[in-house]
Amino acid sequence: MLLISCPWCGDRSEEEFSCGGEAHIVRPVTPQDMDDQAWGDYVFMRRNEKGVHFERWRHGNGCGRWFNVARSTVTHEILAIYQVGDDRPEVPE
Amino acid sequence: MANYSIFALGRNALQRHRHWPRVWRSPKPRPSYDAIIVGGGGHGLATAYYLAKQHGMDNIAVLEKGWIGGGNTGRNTTIVRSNYLNPESAAIYDHALNLWQGLSQELNFNVMFSPRGVINLAHDHHEARELRRRIYANQLAGVDAEWVTPTQLRALCPILNLDPGMRYPILGGTLQRRGGVARHDAVAWGYARAADRLGVDIIQNCEVTGMTINDGRVEGVQTSQGEILAPRVGVVAAGHSSVLAAMAGLRLPLESHPLQALVSEPVKPIMPTVVMSNKVHAYMSQSDKGELVIGAGIDGYNSYAQRGSLPVIEETIRAIVELFPITSRLKMMRQWAGIVDVCPDASPIISATPVEGLFFNCGWGTGGFKATPGSGHLFAHTLAKGEAHPINAPFALERFYSGALVAEHGAAAVAH
Numbered sequence: 001m002l003l004i005s006c007p008w009c010g011d012r013s014e015e016e017f018s019c020g021g022e023a024h025i026v027r028p029v030t031p032q033d034m035d036d037q038a039w040g041d042y043v044f045m046r047r048n049e050k051g052v053h054f055e056r057w058r059h060g061n062g063c064g065r066w067f068n069v070a071r072s073t074v075t076h077e078i079l080a081i082y083q084v085g086d087d088r089p090e091v092p093e
Numbered sequence: 094m095a096n097y098s099i100f101a102l103g104r105n106a107l108q109r110h111r112h113w114p115r116v117w118r119s120p121k122p123r124p125s126y127d128a129i130i131v132g133g134g135g136h137g138l139a140t141a142y143y144l145a146k147q148h149g150m151d152n153i154a155v156l157e158k159g160w161i162g163g164g165n166t167g168r169n170t171t172i173v174r175s176n177y178l179n180p181e182s183a184a185i186y187d188h189a190l191n192l193w194q195g196l197s198q199e200l201n202f203n204v205m206f207s208p209r210g211v212i213n214l215a216h217d218h219h220e221a222r223e224l225r226r227r228i229y230a231n232q233l234a235g236v237d238a239e240w241v242t243p244t245q246l247r248a249l250c251p252i253l254n255l256d257p258g259m260r261y262p263i264l265g266g267t268l269q270r271r272g273g274v275a276r277h278d279a280v281a282w283g284y285a286r287a288a289d290r291l292g293v294d295i296i297q298n299c300e301v302t303g304m305t306i307n308d309g310r311v312e313g314v315q316t317s318q319g320e321i322l323a324p325r326v327g328v329v330a331a332g333h334s335s336v337l338a339a340m341a342g343l344r345l346p347l348e349s350h351p352l353q354a355l356v357s358e359p360v361k362p363i364m365p366t367v368v369m370s371n372k373v374h375a376y377m378s379q380s381d382k383g384e385l386v387i388g389a390g391i392d393g394y395n396s397y398a399q400r401g402s403l404p405v406i407e408e409t410i411r412a413i414v415e416l417f418p419i420t421s422r423l424k425m426m427r428q429w430a431g432i433v434d435v436c437p438d439a440s441p442i443i444s445a446t447p448v449e450g451l452f453f454n455c456g457w458g459t460g461g462f463k464a465t466p467g468s469g470h471l472f473a474h475t476l477a478k479g480e481a482h483p484i485n486a487p488f489a490l491e492r493f494y495s496g497a498l499v500a501e502h503g504a505a506a507v508a509h
Contacts, residue, residue, distance in 0.1 A: 001402045002394075015404045019394035021348065040494035044346035044437055048335035050397045073349070073397045 005081055006059045007067050020056035022046050023068045024088065049073060054088050096201050116282065117289035122296050125322035126154045128476055129314060130329060131301050131337060133157025135166040135277070136454060136461065137329035138284035138295070139469020140476065142200075145291035147470075148477035153293055154323075156316060158300035162281025165331050168399075168431030169462040170354050170388040172367055172378065174211040174272030176231050176238050177504040181487040182440060183234035188484055189467025190271060196466055202283030204275050205381065209366050211272030212241065212249065214416075216261035216372040223503060224267045231269075241268045250366050252419045259415065261373050274367060274378050274386075280465055304340045304451070311341070311450040327452045327476045332397065332432025334455035341448050345455065346437055346493050350391040351430035352459050353401035353409075357423040359383030364417075371503070373412035385420065387413055391433065391459060401430040433458050438498035439505040443472055443485040452476055453490075460505055 002014035028034055028042060047053075053073045058066050070080040070091045079091040095101055095114065105113055128144065130137045133155045144150045155161075173193055175186035197203050215221035224240075231238035242265050243255045255263055285295055296318070303315035304326070313322035328337045332349040364379035376388045389409035392401050406428060414421045436442060436456035441464070443454045454472040457464060467484075474482040481489060492498055 001404070014402060021395075036494045036496075041344070044493040045344040046335070046346065046348055047339075047344060048348050048395060050333070050336050050349075053395050055394065071394075073395050076396065076398055 002076060002078065004057065004069070004078065006062060006065075007081060007083070008063045008065060009059060012059070012062060016059060016061040017057050018060050020058055020066065023054045023056045023084075052079060052091055052093065056084070116286045117295055120294045120296065122154060122156075122294065122299065122316070122318050122321050125313070126294070127152040127323065128325040128327065129153065129321060129323040130155045130327045131314065132329035132331070133161040133281075133285070133295060133297065134164050134329065134331060135162065135280045135284065135465040136331075136457070136468045136472070137327075138162075138281055138288055139465055140327060140329060140454065140472045141293045141295075141469075142284045142288040142291070143470045143473035144477060145288060145293050148473060150477060151292035154321065155288070155293060155295045156299045156301055156314070156321070157295070157297045158317075160297050161285050161295060162278055165431040165433065165461065166277055166281045166465075168354065168429055169277055170376065170378065170386050171274045171277045171380075171462060172211060172272070172369075172376070172388075173206065173208075173275055173463040174269050175236050175463070176211070176213070176227060176267060176269045176272070177501055178227050178230050179499050179501065180230075180234050181499050182501050182504065183231060183236050184484050185441075185467060185471070185488065186464055187234070187236050188470070189464045192466035192470060193275065194271075196280075196283070200283040200287045202279060202286055204279045204283050206273065206275040208271050208273035210249065211269045211367040211369065212246070212266045214266040214368065214370040214372070215264045216370065217264070220372055221264050227504060228267055237269055237271050239268050239270075241266050250364065250368055252363050252417050253368065254416055254418050261415075272367065274380075276381075277462060280462075284469070301337065301340070304337075306341060306448055306451075309447070309449055311448050325450045325452070325476055327454060327472060329454045329472065331455065331457065331461065332434050334434050334453060338446075338453065341446070341451055343446055343448065345442070345453070345490075347434045347456055348395050349397055349432050350394070350435055351396045351398065351401040352391045352433045353389040353406055353428065353430045355387050355389065355406060355425050355428040356380070356384040357387070357420070358426050360385070360423070363419065368416070370412065370416060373415065375409050375412035375416060377413060377417065384426065385423065391435065397432055399430050399432060433461075435459070437493075439501040440499040441468070441488050442490055443468070443475060443481065444489040444491075445475070445479070445481075446490065458505065
């Protein structure tokens with residue numbers, strides 16, 4: 001079970017949060033130029049990393065705000081918590 | 094190797110069971126094969142068996158990083174059914190169900206397939222309408238399905254709580270009589286033994302660490318036991334599919350999540366059928382040992398750790414105790430998780446890839462066990478011929494680019 005530190009509310013149980021999946025997937029800037037291949041990649045294809053996974057979380061049963069988490073998908077250890085829009089932080093592999 | 098039969102059992106009993114032969118060999122990998130299957134679970138072993146049996150390919154190997162059947166094959170809740178909504182899904186799962194029916198004979202190994210019926214409950218009017226729609230779709234697709242009323246449910250499963258005052262009262266349900274359960278380990282062992290007898294090399298403790306790809310063609314794999322060459326590689330690695338795809342420079346539309354299950358202490362037979370409920374999210378059957386086998390949901394975040402979080406099983410246990418009040422004082426003996434590869438449309442992927450000679454069979458998510466024979470059969474065809482069988486053609490990777498998804502969230506039983 002995860003103890004997640006919401007940037008606004010502090011340490012809370014995982015039950016208060018929902019995971020929004022892989023972070024840093026940028027919405028296409030020029031959608032009119034995209035073919036089916038590019039759309040399929042954008043909508044469906046995922047890194048599904050075994051190791052450090054950069055992902056979005058929302059404190060739904062709390063402040064309701066989104067933030068990003070770097071977490072190991074093998075040990076579940078949370079390595080960094082950072083703001084949406086920030087670059088991927090440096091984390092140990 | 095001798096066939097299993099009543100006579101073999103008698104003969105060995107007289108010799109105090111000291112002379113049973115090994116069930117499969119433990120060969121060293123050869124430098125090259127005609128085809129390699131990565132993943133020695135039920136689906137991979139079934140693929141190897143049908144490749145050898147139906148396509149005459151006996152120079153093949155199954156590479157398994159741990160021991161065969163030690164992944165999701167040994168971690169599921171063993172439910173077999175085919176009552177999916179879309180015609181494409183009904184075709185693929187019913188293909189598997191038809192193979193289940195003769196599997197013990199085919200493999201000369203008792204997989205203990207027990208068609209004791211599978212019930213899906215409806216707890217509100219909307220769900221009842223949805224389930225009736227699924228019944229009609231099933232009947233049109235040639236899959237047996239029928240509606241059962243609460244009165245019929247009382248006879249089919251006497252321990253079910255049919256009190257109309259329940260928080261989520263049971264309004265009825267669907268019944269697929271041909272569905273049921275099978276012995277999960279026996280499926281892996283049966284396919285392994287049958288494939289081994291046809292000359293397939295089953296290599297355990299052999300982890301694939303890289304792929305050799307030249308000019309867009311797969312030429313072999315690097316493993317913990319050295320490089321092994323093959324012009325065709327079929328990956329059947331469930332939760333680790335994305336890891337293997339990354340070795341080939343590919344991404345898949347998959348996310349890996351832990352799916353939990355648990356079993357109770359053994360009790361006398363109280364549960365004659367399989368009951369599933371999407372609404373309160375719980376399903377239960379009873380194993381031949383007497384344990385109640387309970388399926389929970391997936392954790393909401395990606396994970397490769399074979400353990401799930403407590404809130405998920407708490408929710409399931411709450412639902413189980415409400416549906417089956419008799420279980421309220423049962424002790425749970427074991428709890429575990431398997432890593433399932435969840436696909437956005439809750440349907441599998443059996444497909445060629447942009448890398449020539451490299452094929453994937455994945456995305457079975459929370460419901461792969463029921464499809465084991467069909468999945469292996471169709472993937473063997475795809476690997477041998479280099480193109481999809483008509484049944485698995487709709488399940489190619491192209492669907493994520495064409496938009497022709499096969500949405501099965503309603504029938505997949507585990508919410509995700």
